[in-house]
Amino acid sequence: MKVFSNDLSFVVTWKPFFLNPTTPEAGIPLIQYLTQKYGPRAGAMAKDGTSPLTKAGLNVGINFTTDRLIVNTLKSHCMLDYAKSEGKQNLLAENLFKIYFEQGKNINSTDVLAQVAVDTGLNIDAMEKHLKDKSVVSRVQEEAMEAHDEGVHGVPFFNIHLKGESQKIAGFSGAQPPETFKSIFQRLLNRFKASV
Secondary structure (H helix, E strand, C coil): CCCCCCCCCCCCCCCCCCCCCCCCCCCEEHHHHHHHHHCHHHHHHHHHCCCHHHHHHHHCCCCCCCCCEECCCHHHHHHHHHHHHCCCHHHHHHHHHHHHHHCCCCCCCHHHHHHHHHHHCCCHHHHHHHHHCHHHHHHHHHHHHHHHHCCCCCCCEEEECCCCCCCCCEEEECCCCHHHHHHHHHHHHHHHHHHC
């Protein structure tokens, strides 16, 4: 995005998606979850720090902790919805990722989310009201279901389009090399120039 910042302006919007919508309220220890889902080798690699994700994270300065729970993320997604209205969605997403993936905090805990709200500069009372609003919860759940119905089955997932247009330029899942984004952004720029 930085390469194209003189020619294009970018708006990043985080949309809800639940990898594990049936996660119990208490959560599941990460190693136990990985072992159950992917087998003993996956759990062992995560535990001893040799998993591909751990190695990739270290290459970019992310120190993933395995001392964490897989938790229900509905509250976090509702909080991201609130932060969007305050213009702080990207900062909140970054803060949530850091405390969850690196510090092992439970992002289903109201106390943890309140502290993240403070750290992000959000109004705690307004945020808590937003989290308890049944219409917000329903809307966030519906948006997550829509993504699933549209074929999204994993994260990250990227939908890229021109602002104000519903037609996607690109949609893809998974970590991608920078060249993928450069190619798509160049197409966006070409399309924008052709329309002027």
